[in-house]
Amino acid sequence: MSNPKGAPPTLQWNATLYDQQHAFVWQYGEDLVKLLAPRPGERILDLGCGTGHLTQQIAEAGARVIGIDSSPSMIEQARANFPAREFELADAEAFSFPEPFDAVFSNAALHWMKKADRVAECVSRALKTGGRFVAEFGGKGNVKEVLAAVQAALAAMGATQRQGVNPWFFPSVGEYSTLLEARGLSVVFASLFDRPTRLEDAREGMKQWLRMFGGDFLGKQPQEWQDQFCAHFEDAARPRLFRDGAWFVDYKRLRIVALKEAAS
16 A cells, blocks of 8 residues: 655535536546556556546556545545555655656646646656656636636626636646746646537536636635625626537646656
């Protein structure tokens, strides 16, 4: 059994709703697993494993995989989904394992980790020399229209900018590559691309997305305030993000592959 160190943060997730209404998060990650190309016998860490679906796919390739996440509800759901797999509660900004990995994999998680330098340091330490880091997450310009709608809703509610603190880290290719290379991870592939994503619920999809992923903007306001905010948010988002009878989120993803350099 591994022994990750570091107290996980307190971000709250509804793991059941995540699996039911936002499965696209891990489904889009299936291509990233192909890029990872896990091999039998490899030791792989799934960083920010969520409810474990991609951890399972990596294991099905014959790799020995451990999934970690900072959310107790996500880890609980992952263990329920895939009881044969190994999942650990850990903080991505402060984890360590006694044995190094052949690869560290991460899908749709790194943009939640604002202390990206600490995450990169942990990843570098976790990898064997020559080991690979394969990741995809929100990049520069991600959810630009969503954030514009959030600010319009805050203004309509008479709220301050402080009320809507952005919980995410969306770096450019150059910014993130520089960060990794400073920690001994040589970037061999990087791409920033658009991925407009259709939400499942044509009526409530955008509100559900905001409550799932943008809860920081709602804070601990009374339910009535939150409902009014969501209505203003939806009105502001509709012209750009509702089309053909469905809601879309304007995702922009950063995909990156880096190799652990030998110590100089």
